[in-house]
Amino acid sequence: MPDTQTEPLLTSLAHGGGCGCKIAPNVLADILSEMPLVAGNTNLIVDAATSDDAAVYRVNDTTALVATTDFFTPIVDDPHTFGRIAATNALSDVFAMGATPIFCLAIVGMPIGKISNDTIRAILAGGQSVAETAGAPIAGGHSIDAAEPIYGLVAMGLVHPDKLLLNSGAKAGDVLVLGKPLGVGIYSAALKRGIIEDADYAEMIASTTRLNTPGSDLAGMAGVHAATDVTGFGLLGHLSEMCRGAGLGGVIEADRVPVFAGARRLAEAGVKTGASGRNWDSVKESVRLERTLSDSELDILCDPQTSGGLLISCSPDAVDRVLAAFARHGHTDAAVVGRMESAKAGVRVV
Structure with missing residues (x-):
């Protein structure tokens, strides 16, 4: 069994990291087309x-x-932090539906013999700490010996059927609110290259371990019509899904989208993930760019978010209540980023 001081870094054992290792949406659609x-x-x-x-x-x-359920390969090297991020990300889908988590099951795949039992134990402890904070203890799970480290959760929650938040319920004229800044994928790419600054790393961890608890408060709130969380497909990818579900068009006001300052700086220096290009290829036929975007600006809009923010579609008169709900839960960077419109399903960037 390797010593924790000499074993390889977690991120070196994975070909991707976090939600950036998701199968590209167009590839996934093809795989599932005959299911x-x-x-x-x-x-x-x-x-x-x-x-x-x-x-x-x-x-x-x-x-x-x-x-x-949600699981992925390491986005950071610290095992406890990896567990925390993976658990926060998995629970996000429960909150995005407006539900309250009740319990979880762990999904564990670890390269036994390459990393120590202490490292694996720390990953599990990190996930357990987040699940218990969310009031959804880990009641069991399943583990395998795998080529790459994989960790995540099956998460369960409860909600009143009439208060359920769907990604397909948006209405024309709605305002779009994003709960967290973009740039986590760019930060993770910089981490793997060894060029991330300490302040940027701390910012990434703070965001990816912040539970999307506002979702439970937004369930049943007057004027809140739809919700999803922005993860591996990027802002443009997940908004495209919202548009298809509602049969509407979406508008992103690029200058209003919150972005981590460090991530913007890194993107302008050419740092990006391989997933951002795949994400753009998946949506470019349904996205119309009505303003000039630099390569880095487009990469940011397609940047895969791990444990990203909620994307809320609400009536204009509900915006203040929605932003106040985010603020109560510590999501002080939540911002209006666009709107929904009566148009063929697709996204305009203005």
Whole structure:
């Protein structure tokens, strides 16, 4: 068994990291194109048809069960922090549906013999600490000996069926609010290259370990019509899914999108992930650029976010209440980034 002082860095054992290792959306769509959708169960009120954040099963008239899973390879080298980020990211899909988490199961794949038991134990402890903070203890799970380190959760939550937040419920004229700045993928790329500054690393960790708890408060709030979380497909990718679900167009006001200052600086220096290009290839046919964007600005809009922010579609008169809900939960960088419009499903960047 390797010594914790001499074993390889976690990120060196993975070909990608965080949500940047997700299968590109166009490739995933092709893989799933001939898979039949679930039919015949009226209690399964959300399935894969709208690419929503979780599946939802109606238990009774007042309770629905939200179920989701998310896991990935290391985005950082510190094992405890990796566990915290992975757990925060997995729980985000529950919050994005407006639900309250109740318990989790762990998904663990580790290269036994390449990293120590102490390292694996620290990863699990990091995830457990976040799950318990969210009120959703890890009740069990499954583990395998894998070529790359993989960790994540199956997360369960409860919500009233009438308060469920879907990614398909946006209405024309809605305002779009983003809960966290963009740039996590760029930071993770800089980390792997050994060029990230201490302040930027601290900023990345603070964001990726901040639970998207505002989602529970936004469920049932008057004027809040739709929600999703921005993760591996980037802002343009996840907004495109929201547009397809609602049959509407989306508008991103590029100058209003919050971006970590360090990530913008790194992007302008050419730092990016391989996933940002794949994300752009997946959406470019449905995205219209109505202003000139530099390569770095486009990379930021396609940057894969690990444990990214919630994207909320709400009526204009609900914006102040939505921003106040984000602020109550410590999401002080939440900002209006665009709007929904009556148009063919697609995204305009202005």
